[in-house]
Amino acid sequence: MEEYRVEECEHDDNNNKTEEDTQMVESEQNNKDVEVAPALISVHPTQNSVAVAVGSDLRVFNFLEDCAVTLVDESGGASHNDSIRAIKYGANGKLFVSAGDDKLVKVWSTESWRCISTVCSEKKVSAVAVGNDGFHVCFADKFGVVWVVNLPGVDGAEVPLNKKAVPFLAHYCSIITSLEFSPDGRFIISADRDFKIRVTIFPKKSLDGAHEIQSFCLGHMEFVSCLAFICTSDCSQGILVSGGGDSTVRMWDIISGSLLDTCEVGAKAGQLNSDSIEGNCSTVTDICTIPDCTLVAVAIQSLRGIMLLCCDIPSQTLSVAKVKTATLITIKTVINSNKGWFSLHVLETCFITFA
Amino acid sequence: MLENKANPTINKSTGLPRKRFYRARAHSNPLSDSHFPIPLSPSHVDHSLRYPQLFPSSDQFDSSKKIQFVDIGCGFGGLKISLSTLFPETPMIGMELMDKVTVKERILGSRVANPGPYQNISVVRTNSMKYIPNYSEKGQLSKMFFLFPDPHFKEKNHRRRVISCHLLDEYAYVLQVGGIIYTITDVEELGEWMKSCLENHPMFEALSEKELDADHVVKLFWVPQPKDKR
Numbered sequence: 001m002e003e004y005r006v007e008e009c010e011h012d013d014n015n016n017k018t019e020e021d022t023q024m025v026e027s028e029q030n031n032k033d034v035e036v037a038p039a040l041i042s043v044h045p046t047q048n049s050v051a052v053a054v055g056s057d058l059r060v061f062n063f064l065e066d067c068a069v070t071l072v073d074e075s076g077g078a079s080h081n082d083s084i085r086a087i088k089y090g091a092n093g094k095l096f097v098s099a100g101d102d103k104l105v106k107v108w109s110t111e112s113w114r115c116i117s118t119v120c121s122e123k124k125v126s127a128v129a130v131g132n133d134g135f136h137v138c139f140a141d142k143f144g145v146v147w148v149v150n151l152p153g154v155d156g157a158e159v160p161l162n163k164k165a166v167p168f169l170a171h172y173c174s175i176i177t178s179l180e181f182s183p184d185g186r187f188i189i190s191a192d193r194d195f196k197i198r199v200t201i202f203p204k205k206s207l208d209g210a211h212e213i214q215s216f217c218l219g220h221m222e223f224v225s226c227l228a229f230i231c232t233s234d235c236s237q238g239i240l241v242s243g244g245g246d247s248t249v250r251m252w253d254i255i256s257g258s259l260l261d262t263c264e265v266g267a268k269a270g271q272l273n274s275d276s277i278e279g280n281c282s283t284v285t286d287i288c289t290i291p292d293c294t295l296v297a298v299a300i301q302s303l304r305g306i307m308l309l310c311c312d313i314p315s316q317t318l319s320v321a322k323v324k325t326a327t328l329i330t331i332k333t334v335i336n337s338n339k340g341w342f343s344l345h346v347l348e349t350c351f352i353t354f355a
Numbered sequence: 356m357l358e359n360k361a362n363p364t365i366n367k368s369t370g371l372p373r374k375r376f377y378r379a380r381a382h383s384n385p386l387s388d389s390h391f392p393i394p395l396s397p398s399h400v401d402h403s404l405r406y407p408q409l410f411p412s413s414d415q416f417d418s419s420k421k422i423q424f425v426d427i428g429c430g431f432g433g434l435k436i437s438l439s440t441l442f443p444e445t446p447m448i449g450m451e452l453m454d455k456v457t458v459k460e461r462i463l464g465s466r467v468a469n470p471g472p473y474q475n476i477s478v479v480r481t482n483s484m485k486y487i488p489n490y491s492e493k494g495q496l497s498k499m500f501f502l503f504p505d506p507h508f509k510e511k512n513h514r515r516r517v518i519s520c521h522l523l524d525e526y527a528y529v530l531q532v533g534g535i536i537y538t539i540t541d542v543e544e545l546g547e548w549m550k551s552c553l554e555n556h557p558m559f560e561a562l563s564e565k566e567l568d569a570d571h572v573v574k575l576f577w578v579p580q581p582k583d584k585r
Binding site for chain 2: 145167174194196200209210211212213215216218221257
């Protein structure tokens with residue numbers, strides 16, 4: 001059963017090669033010579049466990065019991081057959097999603113670590129998001145279409161469901177780099193490589209599609225690479241921050257789409273780096289926030305370490321608070337945080353604490 | 356017909372560009388990121404450059420006069436020339452992906468030949484399927500035109516059609532409540548497709564017969580547009 005389904009997904013690539021497919025495949029083949037999929041890390045909202053994905057390998061470590069977790073997947077073998085591109089825990093901590101180049105989106109229960117649902121995507125997946133209520137999983141494919149899957153009343157003991165995903169919204173022919181739900185669950189934010197961030201109202205009936213766009217956050221001068229929300233008790237709606245290839249971190253009001261402030265992190269990193277590695281490569285590779293805190297951690301390609309930004313909510317500005325350098329060899333750093341500590345994943349996992 | 360020696364591409368009697376010298380490829384690839392400049396956001400669109408009479412200086416931006424009509428895939432701009440006389444004070448813009456079709460020259464030609472009107476029309480070379488939110492704010496437009504869009508017959512190319520369920524979300528965003536989309540085609544299958552996309556989209560509804568009869572713009576579609584003067 002599992003094999004049949006996987007074959008079905010791969011089959012369309014060969015027969016329906018459109019010009020777009022050819023363009024995409026060519027650029028990927030060129031990239032494959034140079035890059036491997038970046039290592040990914042994601043932390044459970046209450047710090048129970050951490051998940052790490054390296055290539056096609058997915059590993060979870062349980063902090064409460066201080067041991068590695070065995071993932072249970074009905075396919076028996078490796079859970080993913082190709083590079084994993086996106087992993088995420090749901091905000092309520094019950095679900096975990098992994099997806100990537102094998103065109104499979106796997107939803108796991110974080111209690112039993114069984115794969116409770118495998119969804120087939122037509123194209124490779126570039127980003128995932130889990131609804132705050134734990135009932136919706138959204139994923140974006142490389143053609144800019146965002147799909148949604150409903151998981152009503154899911155509980156780890158049920159027989160694995162293989163649900164069909166429904167197309168939900170789309171960025172026309174753009175690769176979506178990041179998908180996030182707003183903290184109050186009203187909106188879904190999607191960012192793409194064509195410098196755009198779209199804020200869409202998340203509908204009550206998700207299977208009918210998300211047609212009402214709230215705003216566009218326009219201002220990045222290069223691709224948008226990452227999104228995160230600052231969420232504190234006096235600002236429960238959340239402030240969106242985004243990082244991009246233009247070496248900036250920007251703060252947005254998602255209701256109006258207006259740009260609140262811009263922080264030129266690339267320039268600031270350049271000032272500190274006396275031995276810059278690749279010249280001007282200061283792409284913001286990842287950003288991360290802590291719940292109930294106005295700090296934002298930023299990973300920049302040319303910076304060996306992390307830059308901490310502080311968001312001042314009344315004046316709606318972003319400023320550099322601290323830079324923590326580390327003697328690590330990094331090409332891409334990915335950060336995730338919870339309750340005041342950050343983890344920096346390089347070639348080996350390494351934990352840095354910020355008091 | 357004698358041709359102007361200095362510029363044989365301009366028709367001597369009307370001063371307008373002659374289409375035969377602007378041989379355009381029928382299709383342009385909307386996926387390739389051609390190098391045309393894109394405004395960072397709608398507030399970065401320079402109105403004074405395009406509509407010198409309506410917006411004398413770029414500092415005094417009169418916010419009540421924003422672009423209201425957009426013609427997607429405007430080609431030679433024939434529709435806008437006609438619309439301009441019907442709505443002389445409304446700034447309107449045409450978007451066209453192909454660059455050989457130098458609509459700008461036709462507009463400039465029209466402005467020179469007929470001083471006074473045509474001050475409210477302009478054209479921009481851009482991929483409207485990707486960048487419409489860069490040109491228009493939410494609810495800014497009152498009319499959008501999609502005349503004779505490319506049918507993209509093959510099913511695998513249906514995603515490239517300019518009217519599709521996903522793109523209608525963006526058109527709904529830039530159109531004001533009560534704004535109107537006009538579309539016409541001579542390909543029956545495409546007509547059915549567009550009708551079905553629009554009817555199934557929760558943010559659009561069809562105009563009634565009465566509303567259609569009352570709308571002057573609809574009558575323009577049945578007048579042969581002057582594509583060129585050969």
